[in-house]
Amino acid sequence: MSELMLELNGISKSYSRGKPGQVDVLRGADLNLRAGEVVALLAPSGGGKSTLLHIAGLLDTPDDGMIKVGGQELTGKGDRRRTSVRRQDIGFIYQFHHLLPEFSAVENIVLPQLANGTSQGEANARALDLLTRVGLESRADHRPAALSGGEQQRVAFCRALANQPRILLADEPTGNLDPGTSDQVFAALMDLVADTGMTALIATHNLDLAARMDRTIRLENGILTD
């Protein structure tokens, strides 16, 4: 049995707490991801999937519950500690790419590495390697506006992986693409994940895509079930 890479235990989160209209989004959600597992997260719209991913990715804090990354307890740790674990260990992919429009594809992948202390030469080499792996080496110097939606999203995958995170969290990573493109781009993502041996939690509404992952978990009524 491989080690646990991400553990959530009894996670609860409500919005507008204590006020009329309080929304209890998570009600004691438990999740264990083993190192190298690729897991699909299925949830109804508005079911709390983004809230869960933000908490798992240390972007938001739960009202209650425990979070461990790589066996390290992070519950109640200060912002600096959480930010450092997030930068080193966690990569995010959103439904929309959020690439910086004034920078080229390669620069978008280099910048987070420079922010993490990697040298320019090393960062460039890694960015080009990642772009090659998703078939975009010839587009390295194009700005996002000059790329198709599928190409933009592949660049966003490369950026998420730039700092070699141990955990990848993706919120409907191919949700804004047409079905054909979504399939191709998703295959590129699965190849990248397999190559790097990363642990991944990928939210999708697409059952065909979910079936290509190691297992599926469902978020329903604020709890996670297999």
Ligand SMILES: Nc1ncnc2c1ncn2[C@@H]1O[C@H](COP(=O)(O)OP(=O)(O)OP(=O)(O)O)[C@@H](O)[C@H]1O
């Ligand atoms: N900051 C907030 N304040 C109040 N309510 C919020 C806030 N953020 C989210 N919610 C509510 O919490 C619920 C879950 O939101 P969340 O964004 O996690 O859902 P989701 O499953 O990602 O939705 P979708 O699939 O439609 O993107 C929704 O009912 C939403 O309206």
